[in-house]
Amino acid sequence: MISKDNVLEVRNLQTSFSTDKGEVRAVDGVSFDVPKGKTIGIVGESGSGKSITSLSILRLLAENGKIKGGEIRYKGEDLTKVSEKRMRELRGNEISMIFQEPMTSLNPVYTVGQQISEALISHQGMNKKQAMVRSVELLKLVGIPSPEKRVKAYPFELSGGMRQRVMIAMSLACDPEILIADEPTTALDVTIQAQILELIKDLQERLGMSVIFITHDLGVVAETCDYVAVMYAGQVVEYSDIRTLFKQPKHPYSIGLLNSLPRHDIDQEKLMPIKGNVPSPHEMPTGCRFAPRCPAATDLCRAKMPELMTDDSGNQIRCWIYSDEWPGEKEVNVYGETRIAKG
Amino acid sequence: MTKYIIRRLLQTIPVLIGVTILVFSLMHLVPGDAAKIIAGEGASDQTVENIRERLGLNDPLYVQYGTFVGNAVQGDLGSSIRSGRPVMDEIGARFWVTFELAFYSTIVAVFLGLIAGIISAVRHYTLTDVTVMIIALFGLSMPNFWFGLLLIQWFAIGNWMPESLEFLKMRPSGWGDDWRQVVLPVLTLGTGGAAIIARMTRSSMLEVIGQDYIRTARAKGLTERIVVYRHALKNALIPVVTVVGLEFGGFLGGAVLTETIFAINGMGRLTIDAIRTRDFPMVQGTVLVISVLFVVVNLLVDVSYRYLNKRIDLN
Ligand SMILES: Nc1ncnc2c1ncn2[C@@H]1O[C@H](COP(=O)(O)OP(=O)(O)O)[C@@H](O)[C@H]1O
Ligand code: SF4
Numbered sequence: 001m002i003s004k005d006n007v008l009e010v011r012n013l014q015t016s017f018s019t020d021k022g023e024v025r026a027v028d029g030v031s032f033d034v035p036k037g038k039t040i041g042i043v044g045e046s047g048s049g050k051s052i053t054s055l056s057i058l059r060l061l062a063e064n065g066k067i068k069g070g071e072i073r074y075k076g077e078d079l080t081k082v083s084e085k086r087m088r089e090l091r092g093n094e095i096s097m098i099f100q101e102p103m104t105s106l107n108p109v110y111t112v113g114q115q116i117s118e119a120l121i122s123h124q125g126m127n128k129k130q131a132m133v134r135s136v137e138l139l140k141l142v143g144i145p146s147p148e149k150r151v152k153a154y155p156f157e158l159s160g161g162m163r164q165r166v167m168i169a170m171s172l173a174c175d176p177e178i179l180i181a182d183e184p185t186t187a188l189d190v191t192i193q194a195q196i197l198e199l200i201k202d203l204q205e206r207l208g209m210s211v212i213f214i215t216h217d218l219g220v221v222a223e224t225c226d227y228v229a230v231m232y233a234g235q236v237v238e239y240s241d242i243r244t245l246f247k248q249p250k251h252p253y254s255i256g257l258l259n260s261l262p263r264h265d266i267d268q269e270k271l272m273p274i275k276g277n278v279p280s281p282h283e284m285p286t287g288c289r290f291a292p293r294c295p296a297a298t299d300l301c302r303a304k305m306p307e308l309m310t311d312d313s314g315n316q317i318r319c320w321i322y323s324d325e326w327p328g329e330k331e332v333n334v335y336g337e338t339r340i341a342k343g
Numbered sequence: 344m345t346k347y348i349i350r351r352l353l354q355t356i357p358v359l360i361g362v363t364i365l366v367f368s369l370m371h372l373v374p375g376d377a378a379k380i381i382a383g384e385g386a387s388d389q390t391v392e393n394i395r396e397r398l399g400l401n402d403p404l405y406v407q408y409g410t411f412v413g414n415a416v417q418g419d420l421g422s423s424i425r426s427g428r429p430v431m432d433e434i435g436a437r438f439w440v441t442f443e444l445a446f447y448s449t450i451v452a453v454f455l456g457l458i459a460g461i462i463s464a465v466r467h468y469t470l471t472d473v474t475v476m477i478i479a480l481f482g483l484s485m486p487n488f489w490f491g492l493l494l495i496q497w498f499a500i501g502n503w504m505p506e507s508l509e510f511l512k513m514r515p516s517g518w519g520d521d522w523r524q525v526v527l528p529v530l531t532l533g534t535g536g537a538a539i540i541a542r543m544t545r546s547s548m549l550e551v552i553g554q555d556y557i558r559t560a561r562a563k564g565l566t567e568r569i570v571v572y573r574h575a576l577k578n579a580l581i582p583v584v585t586v587v588g589l590e591f592g593g594f595l596g597g598a599v600l601t602e603t604i605f606a607i608n609g610m611g612r613l614t615i616d617a618i619r620t621r622d623f624p625m626v627q628g629t630v631l632v633i634s635v636l637f638v639v640v641n642l643l644v645d646v647s648y649r650y651l652n653k654r655i656d657l658n
């Protein structure tokens with residue numbers, strides 16, 4: 001399924017922070033592809049490294065953060081290696097991003113129009129007047145009523161949902177190839193969430209850009225994404241197309257996640273959350289990071305970290321069950337479901 | 344905004360009433376009989392009684408207060424006992440000297456303070472930052488009068504001073520006809536103020552640079568220069584404005600030591616001299632004028648803070 005037409009390919013990304021307590025390897029083995037014009041989801045619990053992955057792509061990490069290894073290939077260029085100047089040309093122009101917190105992500109002392117204009121002026125060489133005209137169009141595009149008036153509003157005059165629409169307008173200003181949306185609806189009311197999701201989906205179809213949609217909500221993934229990368233403790237543990245993931249998830253963590261998702265087609269009684277806790281970044285297990293919680297864990301799992309392997313259908317999986325080395329039973333029972341081991 | 348200004352103006356009324364009561368009480372809080380003190384030792388009872396009558400000290404307190412406020416509102420603060428001239432005229436003559444000193448000192452403080460603060464913030468935790476902040480700490484902890492004396496020692500008394508800097512030398516008459524004599528006193532006051540502004544700017548900038556909207560600005564592909572100067576600075580300056588305003592107010596009322604050292608005939612010295620010679624109307628006048636100035640400066644600071652900080656709900 002991995003198409004040749006990827007705009008972005010992330011390979012074994014590793015991002016660390018130096019802290020008082022030592023090095024925190026927030027992202028340690030993230031790989032995925034972003035096919036042109038498709039939406040890929042990155043799902044995982046809070047703290048699994050989703051935001052750090054997206055900030056690494058744009059190289060907007062906090063000062064104590066650093067990309068330690070791996071590649072981020074955008075149309076053939078490795079973004080971990082290009083100059084800061086080149087990164088600035090790409091940011092907000094070819095790759096743009098919207099953030100989780102619409103309330104604090106806009107500068108309080110500038111109008112909406114001024115903030116949208118900036119990207120147009122710096123990347124497209126527009127003058128202030130042209131940029132304002134285009135800003136009004138963009139506000140209209142994202143469904144803001146009376147955009148001619150709103151363009152002069154300050155952020156404090158807008159609701160959370162409106163601010164997120166402004167953020168989206170801003171990110172679309174220069175027709176980006178890739179839009180990264182980091183939990184764009186998490187901070188919003190449920191009804192507004194649905195509207196913003198619908199808007200992003202609609203814009204993706206109309207403008208044909210690729211979207212990296214980050215969320216901790218599998219339900220949202222089901223509605224919006226073509227491909228999904230499941231993250232656990234700083235790593236991608238499974239990357240597959242959306243149908244496969246929902247019909248036949250492979251990684252025990254993915255199976256557990258789907259099992260804990262309320263679904264209409266399954267008895268609610270069967271709902272079971274995954275036991276145990278996410279490992280702290282300071283004491284990562286040496287082997288498979290999911291081993292302390294995994295119902296199928298073997299000695300091999302605890303001793304050695306599995307690599308991300310590509311299976312016959314082109315999907316990727318980080319689990320010993322699907323390798324030749326699997327030491328356990330052929331039929332593995334995971335959260336009440338049976339998976340056939342490869343070995 | 345207009346509504347806010349009006350409300351804020353109304354709020355100053357009780358403050359001003361409080362100030363006038365305090366100032367008025369000065370005369371009556373002094374131990375002993377004010378009239379006797381004014382008359383001086385050995386004055387006859389008749390003289391004392393005349394003074395008492397002239398100052399209206401025999402009237403009931405509320406009448407005296409009413410007269411005082413009524414006159415003050417019309418700009419009449421009585422006459423100086425020492426010189427006999429109207430208090431308002433004496434203050435008027437000195438006010439502009441102090442105002443100039445405060446104004447130039449504030450400009451120096453803002454200029455030096457902002458530059459130091461921004462550099463420190465942009466280079467935070469580097470050697471540059473540490474150096475600038477240590478200097479600022481010195482500036483903050485060094486008493487103004489001491490720094491002033493040092494400056495006089497270096498520039499005005501020392502005879503190693505190059506010809507071209509001769510103008511800095513103080514003349515016996517102090518603040519004189521040559522505007523260039525402003526330099527040393529302004530440096531004395533300004534550097535102390537600069538230290539406070541530098542520290543405030545630095546901490547404010549650092550806080551703002553960690554905000555989400557700065558990350559948004561970077562995500563737009565803006566240069567670091569635009570991110571710092573357009574997006575961070577404007578937000579960071581909002582709390583600094585308050586400090587600058589209060590400093591200016593402080594300079595207006597509290598440059599006593601600097602004025603004394605440099606023999607500048609400003610409001611500070613006028614007040615001190617009045618206190619020393621028990622020139623009560625003059626003390627009342629200067630304290631009242633300085634207090635009113637403080638209230639006005641505070642009002643301006645609040646209004647400009649509100650104007651800059653459009654985030655604050657206007658209710
Ligand atoms: N500035 C930082 N310094 C140290 N650790 C950080 C920093 N930012 C993030 N981390 C760590 O990186 C991990 C992943 O964070 P993040 O990517 O924000 O998770 P999420 O999947 O919820 O978006 C967290 O465990 C967090 O502790
Ligand atoms: S590698 Fe082992 S412990 Fe890890 S998920 Fe697979 S079966 Fe579970």
Ligand SMILES: [Mg+2]
Pocket residue numbers: 050051052182183
């Ligand atoms: Mg996050």
